[in-house]
Amino acid sequence: MSAADSPHGKGAQPCSTCESWKLAEAVANGQQDYSKATDCRVLLKRHRESAECRAGGQG
Structure with a gap:
């Protein structure tokens, strides 16, 4: 998937904190x-609803 195909919009970078929470969830599920x-x-949802999230509540 290219950045243009990203749900974050054309050429937009995904929020690194969102990506970290998604990775942590995947690791926990694997374990x-x-x-x-x-x-x-829960923490990912709270982050997305905060002003800190660069993805604007998407992702």
């Missing part, structure tokens, strides 16, 4: 730590 995976989803 069958579903409680931690849930925590990552």
Whole structure:
């Protein structure tokens, strides 16, 4: 998937914090730590709703 195909818009960079939370969730799921995976989803949602998120609530 190229940056132009990204859900963040044409040529936009995805938010690195969002990407970190998604990666942490995937790792937790791989380790069958579903409680931690849930925590990552909650923290990702909170981050996306904050003013800090560069993706503007997308992704």
